[in-house]
Amino acid sequence: MLKYIHLNIIVIINNIRKTMISEELSYPSDFNAEVKNATEKLYKNVSKIIPEVEWPFHAPLIHEINKLKKEKNIAILTHNYQTPEIFHCVSDIVGDSLKLAYEARDSDADTIIMCGVHFMAETAKILSPEKNVLIPDHRAGCSLSDSITAKDIRLLKERYPGVPVVTYVNTSAEVKAETDVCCTSGNAKHVVESLGTDTVIFLPDEYLAKNIASQTNVKIISWKGRCEVHERFTAKEILSYKEQHENIVVLAHPECSPEVVAVSDFTGSTAGMSNYVKDNQPEKVIMVTECSMSDNVAIENPNVDFVRPCNLCPHMKRISLKKIYDAIRFNQHEIVVEENIINKARLAIDRMLEIGRK
């Protein structure tokens, strides 16, 4: 008898646990009148990209996320490569990685949710260590950032004593901490030339290094890092788009190979490409970069025709509405960086800013 009661208690406890877990893991899914009304305006913005049949799946989560983030004083910061339902419907700030880090620092929010990849969340933490910085999926990495470690930098410094180290922002906090100065794709040439040396170590993007080397007399020692999204584009592919579409304007990210850059009409960072479209309103354009960027810029420039070669960043695509919702309700995944790493990495970022001001 006692054994029977004991077994029953175990079954009941297990059922309670299962109910609690399923409640914890359940997501808002009711596309009711309240949700429909509250999200109607948002849908108008993205209706050219998100089909109407898909909206009832996104809208309940979007509505809940937008309610919760206000209640909890959370700011959602989103990179240009995120999907439109995240970029246009739940984000407070959108932009490239450095803009997001500065906006995180200047925000009044207690918690920052970075809808980007890990190094972006770390950069935000470096600039605002007092804030709670979360990333919805801690596995969201980056092939460039993962290509180099702090130990690699120390070995390079031993091999090339006295040569300054310039590091692209797409690197971990530990790598930044070993660096003399950081740079972005937009200011890389200026940073390299400002150091006043005839040689610099430029890490970790091999293609960005080659593209900068072609514009300067400074000798560049590079690394074998590549962005797995941009390295897939080829000059042959771009030329075939040009043949198919008369008068198309080709905008390429400088993480593309020098061959791709050579057949493009403009090369610039994500912010540079976005501004080019906004300012010039070309009839037809191709953005040689991660494909969600075209979706997001197309929404803001309805008169421009976008041709979209599609290379997705698998790391960026780990972020989803469900994971953002989980980040809010479970306060996950927290970015933790040691204080001494923060202090050293911050110096490298501050030096870049100082160079920009001169």
Ligand code: SF4
């Ligand atoms: S697009 Fe390239 S550089 Fe950007 S996060 Fe993905 S792998 Fe890294």
